[in-house]
Amino acid sequence: MTTPNDSRDIVLAFSGGLDTSFCIPYLQEKGWAVHTVFADTGGVDAEERAFIEQRAAELGAASHLTVDGGPAIWQGFVKPFVWAGEGYQGQYPLLVSDRYLIVDAALKRAAELGTNAIAHGCTGMGNDQVRFDLAVKASGDYRIVAPIREIQKEHTQTRAYEQKYLEERGFGVRAKQKAYTINENLLGVTMSGGEIDKWEAPGEGARGWCAPRGAWPEEPLIVTLKFEAGEAVELDGKPLPGEQILARLNKLFAPYGVGRGMYTGDTVIGLKGRIVYEAPGLIALLAAHRALEEAVLSKQQNRFKPEVARKWVELVYEGFYHDPLKTDLEAFLQSSQATVNGTVTLRSPGGRVDAVAVESPHLLNAKGATYAQSADWGVEEAEGFIKLFGMSSTLWAEINR
Numbered sequence: 001m002t003t004p005n006d007s008r009d010i011v012l013a014f015s016g017g018l019d020t021s022f023c024i025p026y027l028q029e030k031g032w033a034v035h036t037v038f039a040d041t042g043g044v045d046a047e048e049r050a051f052i053e054q055r056a057a058e059l060g061a062a063s064h065l066t067v068d069g070g071p072a073i074w075q076g077f078v079k080p081f082v083w084a085g086e087g088y089q090g091q092y093p094l095l096v097s098d099r100y101l102i103v104d105a106a107l108k109r110a111a112e113l114g115t116n117a118i119a120h121g122c123t124g125m126g127n128d129q130v131r132f133d134l135a136v137k138a139s140g141d142y143r144i145v146a147p148i149r150e151i152q153k154e155h156t157q158t159r160a161y162e163q164k165y166l167e168e169r170g171f172g173v174r175a176k177q178k179a180y181t182i183n184e185n186l187l188g189v190t191m192s193g194g195e196i197d198k199w200e201a202p203g204e205g206a207r208g209w210c211a212p213r214g215a216w217p218e219e220p221l222i223v224t225l226k227f228e229a230g231e232a233v234e235l236d237g238k239p240l241p242g243e244q245i246l247a248r249l250n251k252l253f254a255p256y257g258v259g260r261g262m263y264t265g266d267t268v269i270g271l272k273g274r275i276v277y278e279a280p281g282l283i284a285l286l287a288a289h290r291a292l293e294e295a296v297l298s299k300q301q302n303r304f305k306p307e308v309a310r311k312w313v314e315l316v317y318e319g320f321y322h323d324p325l326k327t328d329l330e331a332f333l334q335s336s337q338a339t340v341n342g343t344v345t346l347r348s349p350g351g352r353v354d355a356v357a358v359e360s361p362h363l364l365n366a367k368g369a370t371y372a373q374s375a376d377w378g379v380e381e382a383e384g385f386i387k388l389f390g391m392s393s394t395l396w397a398e399i400n401r
Helices: 018-029 046-058 070-084 095-113 128-137 147-151 158-168 175-179 242-256 280-296 299-317 324-336 379-389 391-399
Strands: 009-013 033-040 063-068 117-119 143-145 181-185 188-192 221-228 231-235 260-266 272-278 342-348 354-359
Touching (some): 033 046, 070 280, 070 299, 095 188, 128 143, 147 158, 221 242, 280 342, 299 324
Parallel strands (some): 009 033, 117 143
Antiparallel strands (some): 221 231, 342 354
8 A cells, every 4th residue: 555655646836837837747757646736825817727727737747636725815814914014024015925825735635645745846046945845844744845946956047947848848838937937826916037136127027917007097996994803804895705805905906006016125045035016905905904903002002013013924924834933923913903893995096005084983082182183181281291201311411411
């Protein structure tokens, strides 16, 4: 009887892109029976999903499985990320976080096949290899095979080598894959390669969902989101599962060019990374949540929470998705959301999104005072507060003049 350790079955996390397409014949020539898994986290349409399935068959996969990853990515990433409300290094909205849900799907398929061999198409220069490998290692005793890392031992121009390898075996390569590495999921689109890697202005090919300036609609977009305990539960008055709300927000805000940016930052392995990203729905969701949260949390909560959020984001970015500290931090984030209930109205004229109205039973409004307009305290009280509040600084100035 075949055991996981002597099985020649291997599960490949498959996207249909250049790297994972290369992996199928490469692994086959190494003696593996390659079973592909595509975790559909909602970033592709039916046509692209069909292409991925056809691509796996064309390349000779022993079997192919498409998994609905939308609910998992909402519960496992989007909800705590929105609670955190911080991008990596203050910018990047962690669009790579579907990798952890992809690993989960691949491991489940491996268990069904009775194998402990897992493959991925990550390079030896990028962050994704860290996320994939650490997530697999945290889940059990598995053999990890990374074909792109293997060929990088002998070839420096790996993309050109992969293209030639596939073409020599009669497999075509899509034009956009020749110029850019493009990843799409429910969270958004990331693009690298081409001019982006050369620190030049991105070409017209480096565009995903977001419409360019000249194509934005003339009328502004108005959207309402309802939150319960910090989680979006309704869009324009209609209750929907979270992953459907995010998918709908992507379709609504992408024509207005919302959520497109260029990010340069510190990668896990120490290099500077540069990508173009588009996250229309996620950026809109973050804007709505932040507006509500800032209005209902206390001053001390709003001041302290970003410190927890930044650490949570660093852990997820750097591959420590299963580290116990991440779970500990999420317990705090969830606790902070108890009063984050209400409805936010978003408005976009194009290129940006603003929270223009907030309704909540927990708004921290003082009944007898309005900022900079009216107060229910006297002038003497205000002057006394200022004197005591600034005592230390004032004393220093007086003594050291």
